[in-house]
Amino acid sequence: MAKEIIINHTTLETRVAVMDNSLVTELYHEREKERGVVGNIYKGKVLKVLPGMESAFVDIGLDKASFLYVDDVLADFTTYDEFDDNDGERPSFGHNGQRNKDKQTPIEQLVKEGQEVLVQVSKGPIGTKGARITGHLSIPGRNLVHMPTMDSVGVSRQISDDQERQRLKEIVKRLRPAKSGFIIRTVAEGRQEDEFRSDINFLVSLWDNILRKYSDSKAPALVHQDLSITFRVIRDLLSHEVKRLVIDDEEEYRKIRGFLWEYLPKYGSIVTHYHRKRPIFDYYGIEEEIDRAMSHKVWLRSGGYLVFDQTEALTAIDVNTGRFVGKASHEETILKTNLEAVQEIVYQLKLRNIGGIIIIDLIDMESLQNRQRVYQALKEELKHDKARSKILQISEIGLVEMTRKRDRENLGWLLCVTCPYCEGTGRIKSNSSITFELFRELERMWLASRKLGSLTINVHPDVADHLFTEESDYLERMQEKIGQQFTIRSIHSFHHEQFEIYEF
Secondary structure (H helix, E strand, O other), rough: OOOOEEEEOOOOEEEEEEEOOEEEEEEEEEHHHHHHOOOOOEEEEEOOOOOHHHHHEEEEOOOEEEEHHHHHHOHHHHHHHHOOOOOOOOOOOOHHHHOOOOOOOOOHOOOOOOOOEEEEEOOEOOEEEOOOOOOOOOOOOOOOEEEEEOEEEEEEEOOOOHHHHHHHHHHHHOOOOOOOOEEEEEEOOOOOHHHHHHHHHHHHHHHHHHHHHHHHHHOOOEOOOOOOHHHHHHHOOOOOOEEEEEOOOHHHHHHHHHHHHHHHHHHHHHEEEEEOOOOOOOOOOHHHHHHHHHEEEEEEOOOOOEEEEOOOEEEEEEEEEEOOOOOOOOHHHHHHHHHHHHHHHHHHHHHHOOOOEEEEEEOOOOHHHHHHHHHHHHHHHHOOOOOOOEEEOOOOOOEEEEOOOOOOOHHHHHHHHOOOOOOOOOOOHHHHHHHHHHHHHHHHHHHHHHHOOOOOEEHHHHHHHHHHHHHHHHHHHHHHHOOOOOOEEEEEOOOOEEEEEEEE
């Protein structure tokens, strides 16, 4: 695989695209004024404990209160208060630092209203929901993730060689401080002891600094902020598969190059400064892919198309044959469209970062064998998706139910706002509907008094045109019935559905 990382950096915004064989597979956005909070560690204050929901709301200083579920509560948050800045003793968590997975202890016995807690954002605010937080902290490094509340060593499942897994575990177990946890990341495969020692020393020092800030801060307070998107990408995505990292900002290019030559010298040569006049995302075709990812309708190469409808909790994807008529039987045409559709659907799920419940409405297939082929093709495509997903068999009416882990705001919610005109429905009333509403309101006014003065009606220009053309006969009959002439005025600033009736 020939992977490339393309970075468009400006003072206000940074955009990162990961390309695999010239195809955009991942997109990341970060705006300076809206910097993400996932991975940040806060000293929070418990606002309310909800035993019935096995959860608590915690103020960490964001606009909305954060959500702490019982599984993410440490059995004893008070251990953080044991840190002594004078002698440098680190708190020992042991069993108390484990998640409350067995749920034997009710949440009201674990946290109290007004209590101060050290928590990390595990999922950022999405839509109307506040951030999800956890007391089980993780601090990522280049090769390791430090789990200060655990007492174990784990290895990424992406490292499949048993001998290598065992070698890595033995190294980290030997180097780690007592009663501290680490997870060995995929990029650590083949690494030597010196690299792990350096990582562990850095992460332990960082954790001690977090504890000091926790002791010195008043809740709510930010005690540790994760790296900027540029350096998170370097930390998390840079591997031997990446052949080139291209960035268009000269100052940021120098920072990245300096960082790599100092800490990851073998990657220093892959960094390139983009200096063409044409914008970098235009040159690599990324801007076009972003536009497709924003579209309600996505065309397939065959002539079929997909329609995406998103709500806060569910995404519906409809597959249609469109212009594709095929050359064989009707069933074969449907099969080819569905097979092409599932490939594009998984690509769009990754590109748009769509999560939660997903319903795919495939074109109905009569053959059970064909349904199984499409299902297997969908499963195969999902294997290349880093986000965890669960998928059910295709139903007899062609529906696929699946879930996909949502770890950050999807592209649509991030780059768009609810339309103030249709208020998110995607539809507005027709000219005829508004006209009939207007006539009904005139009827009410006439029935209430049986005598009306001169009337001026203000409407949107499109509705005014409709009144004078399509409904002119009915407008005349209404004037005869009420016994008054109407003055119709077009108001360009009006909402399409807005109208006003004035009596003089």
